[in-house]
Amino acid sequence: MHPLMKYFNNIIETIGNTPLVKLNKLTKEIDALVLAKVEYFNPGSSIKDRMALKMIEEAEKDGRLKPGYTIVEGTSGNTGMGLALAAIVKGYKLICVSTDKQSKEKFDVLKAVGAKVIVCPTDVKPDDPRSYYSTAKRIGEETPNSWYVNQYDNPSNTLAHYQTTGPEIWEQTNGKVTHFVVGVGTGGTISGVAKFLKEKNPKIKIWGIDTYGSVFKKYHETGIFDENEIYPYVTEGIGEDIIPKNVDFDLIDKFEKVTDEDAAIFTRKLAKEEGIFAGNSCGAAVKGLIQLKENFKKDDVVVVLLHDSGSRYIGKIYNDEWMKKNNFKLDI
Ligand SMILES: Cc1ncc(COP(=O)(O)O)c(C=O)c1O
Known part of the structure; x- marks a missing residue:
């Protein structure tokens, strides 16, 4: 490459180094600084x-x-x-x-x-x-x-976030991050980021966002895999009916569940109020952290990770008919 030219050799070289963006309106009732790690800037539009x-x-x-x-x-x-x-x-x-x-x-x-x-x-x-x-x-x-590939049990899934997502959050907050909030599916994101951040500062709190209809929260709190927790739900990308090897429960301080309706409404709010056109699990993550607002102090730096882009949900979350069909309010 010519020394004065700047380009990538192929599209996969552009993966990572996504921006951290302050949330200004949605989280105004929270005293702490809330920053969103916006992962739809990746070339495939997701983390x-x-x-x-x-x-x-x-x-x-x-x-x-x-x-x-x-x-x-x-x-x-x-x-x-x-x-x-x-x-x-x-x-x-x-x-x-x-x-x-x-x-x-x-x-x-x-x-x-x-x-x-x-x-x-x-x-x-x-x-x-x-x-x-x-x-x-x-x-x-x-x-x-x-x-x-088997992303659920493949350790390279967690490793990717230990080597890239975690260090980026640490550097972008200059080591000031106090809480990391993220939806959990395979567990790769939460476990890799948590491992990196807790090695830097064990006091950083790691909170996973779960769905109703998923086994994670109860399993974390009781060690019981309860089949009664499993039923169909609408939210895409998070919650499971299995325990993937990539979920490291010891690194997670708390799970919070968010309803399908709230996840959908807050996904739409992210777009309307922050201009962040993100996916379904992103609304769940933001609503989850708002549910946990009593836990934040003024000087806290909360990072919430937004997994993917709204472009994948045009026919669903961003479609009024679909919202009505699911008996979801269009706005609150
Ligand atoms: C939209 C979306 N949100 C959240 C997740 C959960 O991320 P992870 O699998 O790293 O726990 C995924 C991944 O499956 C996803 O596709």
């Missing part, structure tokens, strides 16, 4: 680009992934997008297995970047052969020269 690339790089290093292979993953869309970008640049094929609960836009986007998409039913148990977990695993086993 998952970071871990997708890391999982691929680590698999290349130890020979699980070889030139010309097919990458297989169960993904609600964002991880698939990150994998797709890396697969294009590095020359792999990609099969994404997802559920019928996800926004149609997410599938269309994946197809646009060359992935094959297989859709499975949402409302079946994880060990049911029709579930997206089982289907992804089976396709991984049946496809010759393939590698099954």
